[in-house]
Amino acid sequence: MSGRDRKSEESRANRALWLRSQATVVPEDETGRFLDLAAFADGRLDGEEAERIAALLARDPEAASDVMAVASTTGDRAPSVADADNVGIERVIVRACGLATQASERRRVLLFSRPAARSSAMRGLAEWTSLAAALAMVGWFGFAMGSDASLAFGQTAQQNQPSIVHELIEPDNGILHDLGMEVQT
Amino acid sequence: VACRLARDPVTEALLRGDGAAWETFVRRYARLIVAAVRGFVQSPGEVEDLTQDVFVRLCKDDFRLLRSFDPSRAALSTWLTIVARSTVRDALRRRRAEAVPIDMVPESRLAIDPVEPVPKLKLPEALLSPRQREILAMLYDQEMDVAEVAAALGIDPQTVRSAHHKAIVKLRAHFKAETG
Secondary structure (H helix, E strand, C coil): CHHHHHHHHHHHHHHHHHHHHHEEECCCCHHHHHHHHHHHHHCCCCHHHHHHHHHHHCCCHHHHHHHHHHHHHHCCCCCCCHHHHHHHHHHHHHHHHHHHHHHHHCCCCCCCCCCCCHHHHHHHHHHHHHHHHHHHCCCCHHHHHHHCCCHHHHHHHHCCCCCHHHHHHHCCCHHHHHHHHHHHH | HHHHHCHHHHHHHHCCCCCCHHHHHHHHHHHHHHHHCCCCCCCHHHHHHHHHHHHHHHHHHHHHHHHHCCCCCCCCHHHHHHHHHHHHHHHHHHHHHHHHHHHHCCCHHHHHCCCCCCEEEEEHHHHHCCCHHHHHHHHHHHHHHHHHHHHHHCHHHHHHHHHHHHHHHHHHHHHHHHHH
16 A cells, blocks of 8 residues: 555545544533633643633633632632631531541441451361261261161061061961971871 | 642542541631632521532542542642532522422423433534644545645644644544443
8 A cells, every 4th residue: 555545544534533523422521621620720731722621611601700710719819717717617617527427437348357367277177077077967867767767667567467487486377387287187 | 740740648548538538628628618609609508508518529429529630630729619619500500490480380391301411512522622623624524735724724734734633633532432
């Protein structure tokens, strides 16, 4: 690409940027505006920026009056103690100080103390102890369940069904009953 | 220079969350804010209430507004005066609006969202100086070349090129920040 082509492409891109900016509407940035006006009032803006703010002041008389007022409140005619006392400066201060108290109460966070480093060993011991206790509990519980079950089966068998041994040796109804008869005969 | 650019220690402590610094801040700047408020109202009760409004605004959202202050651009006292005057003006405007009997308000106005509208500007007005806007309009809307613009404005062609370059850099930065 030749230098002429590059220049022409750059010019097209810049034109597109300019057209796009004209079609863009932005909300006025309040914090930026305060800083711009204060910087202008303090004479800290360079030529281009000062021109931009001067144009803003020309179409916004309220902003212009704010800039003018800065000289009367911060310059030689700064507020005297007597002026402020007329409006009860102490009352103003007490009320304003109350704001920070309210704010700090609203955002108070309960802090828990951080566990000490040595507690990690204690925690490990506690973990192993609890694991061992859990295993012992499970073993005991399983054993208790098993023995209860065997007892229950044993009792059921005794109550409801004659045992095989009993059947074998019972002379009245055991399998040896007939054999006994034959032997007898 | 570094000292001048840094925030003062009281403001620094305040923004770090030192609760005691707020009282020092209030004691230091209460008179200044009262003086700014007295530019609008004189009754002691009103001055007290509106000064409190200013401090409320400074405290709001964990000192969001105070955090936006940049000591490299202006003195804190100047900035506070501007903020105080803007706060008082907004408060008085709201009071006037509340004082209008409801029967006097047209029905169409009652349907409006109670949130205060944020003023909007065309981007070049918000971002560029009048001279920069003029130069870009001549170059791109009227399709003049640099020499013609310089002749029309009675300035050096190099000044035209410099203003054009600064304006384009600002626009690029805006859109880059917007998309990035």
